[in-house]
Amino acid sequence: MDIKQLIYLCNLERERHFGRAAEASFVSQPTLSMRLKNLEKELGVSLINRGNHFGGFTAEGERVLAWAREIVSVYQGLKLEVESLKHGLHGTLRLGVVPQCSISVAEMLKAVSERYPHLDYRLAVLSADQLLEALTAHT
Numbered sequence: 001m002d003i004k005q006l007i008y009l010c011n012l013e014r015e016r017h018f019g020r021a022a023e024a025s026f027v028s029q030p031t032l033s034m035r036l037k038n039l040e041k042e043l044g045v046s047l048i049n050r051g052n053h054f055g056g057f058t059a060e061g062e063r064v065l066a067w068a069r070e071i072v073s074v075y076q077g078l079k080l081e082v083e084s085l086k087h088g089l090h091g092t093l094r095l096g097v098v099p100q101c102s103i104s105v106a107e108m109l110k111a112v113s114e115r116y117p118h119l120d121y122r123l124a125v126l127s128a129d130q131l132l133e134a135l136t137a138h139t
Contacts, residue, residue, distance in 0.1 A: 010065070
């Protein structure tokens with residue numbers, strides 16, 4: 001079993017069609033079908049209801065698919081984290097503070113910006129009630 005087989009399985013779930021799943025996976029349809037059959041053989045269960053068209057997943061296939069989604073998600077998160085490590089942090093850090101903390105936070109942000117020059121900052125100095133309101137509103 002390898003990560004590509006699990007990605008192919010997830011793509012088949014999303015596309016509900018072997019040809020479109022193969023296209024989304026950047027492989028030919030016979031390659032996708034063969035790799036999924038190999039996965040079924042390795043696991044010793046049928047994962048996909050096959051006929052003239054994609055017929056959905058078997059009960060076993062649904063369980064394997066749940067694991068595949070989780071594994072693929074973790075794998076993609078790992079890849080993103082490694083990319084961040086290679087290229088340093090980037091993006092926007094939004095920080096809200098109460099007025100009493102604004103001076104010490106500004107000093108801290110200066111030190112952080114020297115270490116992570118590709119990271120942008122948005123600092124909001126608000127009352128505690130305003131901070132809670134902003135957090136609740138996701139702003």
